[in-house]
Amino acid sequence: MTRSITTWIIAVVLIALFSVTAMTSCTRIDAGHEGILVKLYGTDKGVQDVNLVTGRVWFNPFTEEVFQFPTFVQTVDYPAFTVNAKDGSVFTVDPTISFRVTPGESPRIFSKYRKDIELITKTTLFNYARDAFRIQFNQYSTDSIISNRQSFEDKVQIALDNALRKEGFELEQMTSGLQYPEVIVQAVNLKNKAVQQAMQVENELKVAEAQARKKIVEAEAEARANELRQRTLTPLLIQQQFIEKWDGKTPLYGNSPTFFKNVQ
Structure with missing residues (x-):
């Protein structure tokens, strides 16, 4: 009887252990994600050369682990930072980028950084964005940036896209949030104010000239009318x-x- 009870206890424990193992050795890769299988032990201790598609994945929870990398477009608003132009002027950049993981590149990304996508976004991608702006700013003077802003931002975006592609990411969109130095802003405002005042004075002169011409025409008409009346x-x-x-x-x-x- 004792042996029978012991057998049943062992069987129940084994079944429970098997159930727990079965539950923890299966996971589901969500839609819009790419799963990667990581070996926790052995000589590789890295990512297998296999990309796990969406769906259910079976693995050994004692020696393996599954990570998920989102492949949908993500948008991140980075904190503002300052960059010097070629002539020393200080600009403020408040960038926002939209990017996604290149399909099939998740294993390589994880193998290189050993971090999840959120941490990579906050550190590695931010550094690439800051370097892209820094390099381009060093090639432009203040006047060139102001007069060729669109061209400048296009070059920054191209440089950042090339850098991210080498790391397994694709840049979808970038907004620089570029802010000019306060001195330049004040100079532009004063220039605009002077232009507006000049336009106002010019308009007033045109009105005065028109009124003067009107009076002259009226006077000439009156004089001619008087002359005609005197003749007749x-x-x-x-x-x-x-x-x-x-x-x-x-x-x-x-x-x-x-x-x-x-x-x-």
Whole structure:
């Protein structure tokens, strides 16, 4: 009886141990991720030359471990940092990048860095981004950066993309968040203010000139009208206008009534 109980206990323990082992030796690779199988012991102690696709994966939990690397596009907003231009001006950069792991490159990335993707993003990729800006800034003067900002940012993005591709990543998009030195910002504001004031003065001069021309035209028109009236205002015309407006009474000019007054 004792032997039978002992056998049952051993069987139950083995079954429980087998169940726990079975549960821990199987994992599911989520969609949008790439799984890699890592040997914890042995001479390799690294990543097998196999990429585990999405789905369920069986492994030995005592000697192996499965890691998941996301292959979807991730966006990270890095903290701002300062960089010197070629002529010594200090610019502030607040970059944001969108990237993803190149399909099939997860084993190589893990084998090189031995870190998860989050830690690699915060350290390694940030260093690459900062170096890309630093190298390009050292090739541009302040005036060149301001007048060729789009070209400058395109070169930074190309340099960063090339660097990340060598490490198994693909750069999807980059925003520099470039901020000019305060002295330059003030100079630009003063220049814009001067231009606006000059435009305002020019507009006021145009209005004044237009008003002056209007008055001249009006004066010329009035003078011409007076001249025409003087030319057409003859004695006969005056007498005709008098007759048209006469009320039938004989007007008195001097000491005796006179019908018409000499206007010459």
